[in-house]
Structures are given as C-alpha cells and as structure tokens.
Amino acid sequence: MKTTRLTLALGLSLLAANASAQGCMTAIKASGLNIGTSPDYPPYESLDTSNKVVGFDIDLMNAIGKQMGVKVNVIGQSFDGLIPALLAKKIDMIAAGMTITEERKKSVNFSLPYFSGQNVIVVRKENSATKTLAALGGKSIAVQIGSAQEKLAQGVKGGNVKSYNLYTDAALAVQTRQADSMIVARPVALQFLKTYPDLTITGMLNKIDTGLAIRKDCTDVQNRVNAAIIQIRKSGEMDTLVAKWFK
Template structure:
C-alpha cells in the first residue's frame, strides 16, 4: 500500500491542501499496526495498550448517539485499508501496516479518545466490507469519484494530486495518455485508474489485486505501462530502478469513505481534518511520508 524523490513537487501538490493554517507542524506519532499479508479476508492489527488522549487545542465536538457512540462504547476505531499503496499504506519489513493514511487515522482515533484497529483487505473488497459494517471507515488513498459517491459518502478531500503513467525504463514513445492506445496497461482491480485505462482506445487492461503486482508486471515487461496516483508512482520508481514515470495526468482528490448512515462520524472527521490543517499536524505527516 514509500520513498520519494522530488520533494518540492510532491509538497507543492499536497501542502496546498494541508497548509491551510499557520501553526507549526506537530511531531507525528510513530506507532505501528501489525498485520498479515493483504488477502480477501480482513486481518486485524495489534491494538495500542491504552486509549490515546486527544491533542491539545480546541477539540472537535463529537455528537451524542449514533455511530460515534458505538465507537466510544467499543473503545476502538476500526478502519479498513489495502496495504499495498505506498506511501499511503504498505507493509514494512516487520509486516506492520504503516503509512500516511495509518498515521492520519491514528490522529482521528486520538481525537475520539479510543484505540485504533486496522483491517487489511484487498482493495476491491473494501467498499463491500465497509457497507457490510466490517469497519467504521475506509482509508486507502481512495480517489473521490461520482461513481463511488453512489454507494459511499466521502470526507472532505485530505489530499490532491494527479495520476501518473509508469513504464519500464527502456520504454520509449510514451509521454501522454493517448500514447497508450493499443498498449497493455496494468491497474489495480476496482481502482479509479481502472476506469481511466478502460477508456483508452484499443488498450488491453490488466487488473491486479495489488499495486505491487502491477508494478512488478511493468518491471518485468509483462505489460507496457501502469496508471496510478503520482505520489505512489514516485514511491515505486524510487524503490525499483527498472521503472520510470513518464507523464502526470489531471489532478484528483483523495478522501475517506463512510457508510451513508455515518453522518455523525463523517462530520466529526471533517472537523478533525480542518483542525489538523490548522495546528500543523497535517503538514507534519506530509513531511514525514512524502519525502
């Protein structure tokens, strides 16, 4: 689900959203959540030993009753993700789920005064699992689209940036989306990039459960290209010298997905996102993960 070059380019994309306030960046929390490899069955992460305390400052007000009341009664916020999308979320060398989204969810849990539990599920199973009430919200570098809005509600965007095309380092002649006509394009199953690739004339779309599998297919020349978020593309390129990024596409917004019956939780999370932009915590997370 992160090791990036071009710090200035990435921060200019992200800090335009994250830097709404004038506060100094707060030190990000570095706790990690344990998980097994991503699979269609959810895998719970290890929980912190005690419920964290909200950060200093004017705390968002959680309404009485509803979804939030159930979370507080359980003593934990359960989130769903797909840990194959660095630097948003991925598995580290110790099989812990780490990333920007995980730290962001941890801050939300702290504001609620509860522990954080992470379920690792293949990406195409996340929205069905959310609607089946397997967890409280979905955070997985998820692009906000009109199609997805038909089944889930979204938070305010917490990040903006373009998609990108990645090819093998030896590939020539691809510098824009139209150049993929008649080519093979790797995407993650069920992703917004799948929809983009499907509209390319004559292209053969190869769908993979994990983006790590898609990246390996490009690196080994099994496919001509892949389309994914530019931030994630830079992470894969930094990790694998066989890959290169050749084009950035139109910007997209990234948000947190909620069930339609979770208005109180969604509104509370929007308040937390605003607070984090104002007090510097969002800037701190950006600097931690997008470097």
C-alpha cells in the same frame, strides 16, 4: 387525518435516521474505529519488515482517532473488497488512498479531501516516449482491481487493461515486462521508482482528490472526522505527516 399521519411518518423517519447516525459514534466509542485498508499502496499504506501496516493514512487515522477520543483498529484486506466491507458494516471507514469519484459517492460519503495530486503513467525507461493516454492504445496497462485508475485505463481506446489484486503486483508486472505501462497516483509511483529504478514517470494525467470513505448513514462520524481533519491542518500536524511520507 392524512396530513397528520404523513407528518407523523416523516417525523418517525427522521428520528430513525438520526438514531442510526448517532448509533455509529456510540458503537465506535465502545469498540474503536475500525479502519479498512489495502496495504500495497505506499506511501499511503504498506507493510513494514515486521508485517505491520504503516503509512501516511495510518498516521493520519491515529491523529484523527486522537482528536475524536477513540481507539483506531486497522484491518487489512484487498482494495476491491473495501467498499463492500464498509457497506456490510464490517469496517467503519476506508483509509486506502481512495480517490473521490462521483461513482463512489453514490454508495458512500467521503470526508474532506486530505491529499490532492495527479495520476501518472509509469513505464520502463526504454518506453519513455509513451506520455499520453492516447499513446497507451495498443499497449497493456497495469492497474489495481476496483481502482479509479482501472476506470481511467478502461477508457483508453485500444488499450489492454491488466488488473491486479495488488498495486505492488502491477508495478512488478511493468518491471518484468509483463505489462507495458501502469497508471497510478504520483506519490505511489515515486515510491515504486525507488524499488524499481528501471521504471520512470512519463506522463502527468488527471488531478485527483483523496478522501476517507464513510457509510451514508453515519453522518455524525463524517462530521467528527471532518472536524478532526480541519484541526490537524490548523495545528500543522498535517504538514508534518505530508513531509514525512511524501517528500
């Protein structure tokens, strides 16, 4: 009897889990794929002159939505609130140039990596001798709240971490000498250098993979997104988007 009850309980648990996962796609097909992003991280996402969210992530998500046969709705908010919003089911996915980390994997699933790169150190040109993490000891380091770069900066011995809601504010802080340096992904750094020519990249740091964050109970969505990414790569569309936004 105990074995029968245990088997029944396990069966019901699996059915419930499967129903939950299937329910994710059912809801998305009905109302669209709600994407959370923080539009202060060019070229991944930013606001254009008409305050429309644009960028690599947005184009990629529209391509993924087309592959999945669903409408994509973009919802902008602060970066540090994205994972809480995902877990609270206010959004279906995060597309925000988010670094895949082991810590984040504890609470969310990630798609296949869709872009790989490196973190870099950005300083004003007169401080170009600052080329390593160790050299940031005793200096202020601008980063975004809740970012993987914030965690990296917090590990610098003697570093003074200055966390900002927006990476655009972090870059401005370095430009205006309110911070000595900034740690950020290289493609984003290159965009900020176009805005602030007084800044320069001095050090190449750790390699990072970027992915789309999805709730753990939505494995069907994760599978559909991964299949779409693979198809977008095979078709050459991914290369086209990379060339548009990163070169």
